[in-house]
Amino acid sequence: MALAGEFEALAGRDTWVFDLDNTLYPAECDLFAEIDQRMTDFVAGFLRMEREEARALQKRYYAEHGTTLRGMMTMHGMSPEDFLAHVHEIDLSPLPHLPDLCEVIAALPGRKLVYTNGSRRHAERVTEYMKLGASFDGLFGIEDSDYTPKPTQSAYDAFCRHHDVDPARAVFFEDLERNLKPAHAMGFATVLVHSKKDWSHEPVEARPAGANDANHPHVDYLTDDLTGFLQGVLQVVRPEVIRGS
Structure with a gap:
């Protein structure tokens, strides 16, 4: 190096x-903290499961598929547009x-x-x-x-x-x-x-x-x-x- x-x-x-x-x-700035929470919310709503269960699944898909998005698309046929719009509409004031x-x-x-x-x-x-x-x-x-x-x-x-x-x-x-x-x-x-x-x-x-x-x-x-x-x-x-x- x-x-x-x-x-x-x-x-x-x-x-x-x-x-x-x-x-x-x-x-x-820790913007990921809000993105992370919004991903959990979306997974829970999309799959109609409790938030704790959704969070565990979110983390597993990240590990197995590279992103939660890819895991949701691959495993559940989720359309990506709504997911991306939801998780990234965050408060930017910490920037x-x-x-x-x-x-x-x-x-x-x-x-x-x-x-x-x-x-x-x-x-x-x-x-x-x-x-x-x-x-x-x-x-x-x-x-x-x-x-x-x-x-x-x-x-x-x-x-x-x-x-x-x-x-x-x-x-x-x-x-x-x-x-x-x-x-x-x-x-x-x-x-x-x-x-x-x-x-x-x-x-x-x-x-x-x-x-x-x-x-x-x-x-x-x-x-x-x-x-x-x-x-x-x-x-x-x-x-x-x-x-x-």
């Missing part, structure tokens, strides 16, 4: 792919406005894309709320991969086809280490965005990455400060921006 500050390997990369939740905003992040993403050379296992509408809401919408050239939601989630290889293939991405010229930012493995194998440079907070008390599916998750050959860079990391990248890929600031 390259050390923070050693960004020369990123020179010439001109496509910047960002996961959304717990990557573009700090994991400490910060990060003007320095907006500025540094806008300054990156080439295209900037969001790739999320959530819906495209969720990505639109979050990026607009954070005033990041104008910084991105495209958003890719789970509906764009036929509801197949990361880290399934076909989902990455669909993303690259949809946005005409050459992984050898791209950088992939994620908060889940497992989602970087296929990206690295395809040729993306990979960045694991981790949280400083102790999340050990949270369920596994709710935990953002920690520093120890970087101990894998498919993680090229590790950071707990996305804005600072990108400012360091700009010193290599666009030094004139740094000099002029």
